[in-house]
Amino acid sequence: MSTEPAPSSRAERRERTRARILSSARDLFAENGFDRTTIRAVATAAATDPALVMRYFGTKEELFRQVAEAGVEEPIAGPPGRMEELLLASLRDKLTTEHAGTLALLRSMLTHPAAAEGVRQSITEQQRQVAAGLGGDDAMTRAALVGMITLAAVLGRDLLRLEGLQDADPEVIIELLRPALQTLIR
Amino acid sequence: MSTEPAPSSRAERRERTRARILSSARDLFAENGFDRTTIRAVATAAATDPALVMRYFGTKEELFRQVAEAGVEEPIAGPPGRMEELLLASLRDKLTTEHAGTLALLRSMLTHPAAAEGVRQSITEQQRQVAAGLGGDDAMTRAALVGMITLAAVLGRDLLRLEGLQDADPEVIIELLRPALQTLIR
DNA sequence: GTCTATACCGGGATAGAC
DNA sequence: GTCTATCCCGGTATAGAC
Secondary structure, eight states, X not given: OOOOOOOOOHHHHHHHHHHHHHHHXXXXXXXXXXXXXXXXXXXXXXXXXXXXXXXXXXXXXXXXXXXXXXXXXXXXXXXHHHHHHHHHHHXXXXXXXXXXHHHHHHHTTXXXXXXXXXXXXXXXXXXXXXXXXXXXXXXXXXXXXXXXXXXXXXXXXXXXXXXXXXXXOHHHHHHHHHHHHHHHOO | OOOOOOOOOHHHHHHXXXXXXXXXXXXXXXXXXXXXXXXXXXXXXXXXXXXXHHHHHSSHHHHHHHHHOOOOOOOOOSSHHHHHHHXXXXXXXXXXXXXXXXXXXXXXXXXXXXXXXXXXXXXXXXXXXXXXXXXXXXXXHHHHHHHHHHHHHHIIIIISOOTTTTTSOHHHHHHHHXXXXXXXXX
């Protein structure tokens, strides 16, 4: 929340405002979901006005799209033991660093079609990678459960904020899930 | 979808209309969530008009409350092996019989405060029961993960409709999750 | 008692003043 | 280029005709 120092050039100011809008939108979408977040509220939080938000992003849908833009995921591959490591590393990353963009996507995944599609694609992608390394005719089912379990940890901690999970050390969660995931990846 | 036969008494007709509204609301809330379900749409689906819906239920919030009213849950207690059985039985029930009311609650749990609270209370209740039978200082964390994992199965299958899960035999899902849950309950 | 018509509000989006 | 004022739609809720 530091006040920016140099007024600098027009282009820079513009870029800075844009970034502030994006950041406010991220927080509000993550906290309240797509439907309950208003352009007006985003503008207020970013200390501008609604018209400017529309000017920069055109539509609420597009603003959400840019907020929820998924970063590239580490591919999950190799023998079971290796996949287990990669999956837990990915979970650690989600639990330790702030991913307001990801939370925005997850928050709306049950009620907003675009968000649902984004999550589904992301999980399906990982699912195929894991299933490829597994074999067996229930590989896709096992891989789906693996994906849902890691997602469930984030959900319970950051979105539902369950007692016993929201304040738990990420490493504890990871070590508790390790043997559970091992029963599915093998 | 059978057309009701006897027009019968006023009170009965009234009750029937009420039930039809409740049923339509259940389906729509379960499919689209609280915010995207309109009173108008509920009325249309129930072949009445919006005013009547309001007359019977007063407010959309109250209609949702009645739709999402949780049935009583089997208590989870006993030694670890017994709790495991009870948890899996509860999961089987959720996977095999249609619980549109429960799905309505789950659909909105990330975006509607009342739904979030309902789910949180339900999980927390189960969590305490499981934690009581476990011991260890991370009992609540383990119990939370147990709850989230079973919830994740329903989520992935009925709400996200993940490939490899939406068409999976419930018994397969249960048997895959059994060893995973065993690593957390012990 | 049931439904038609409408009030009222707040949302996203737009046009035009400065 | 930034903001004020406004449009228009669709939501919940209500009042009054039948």
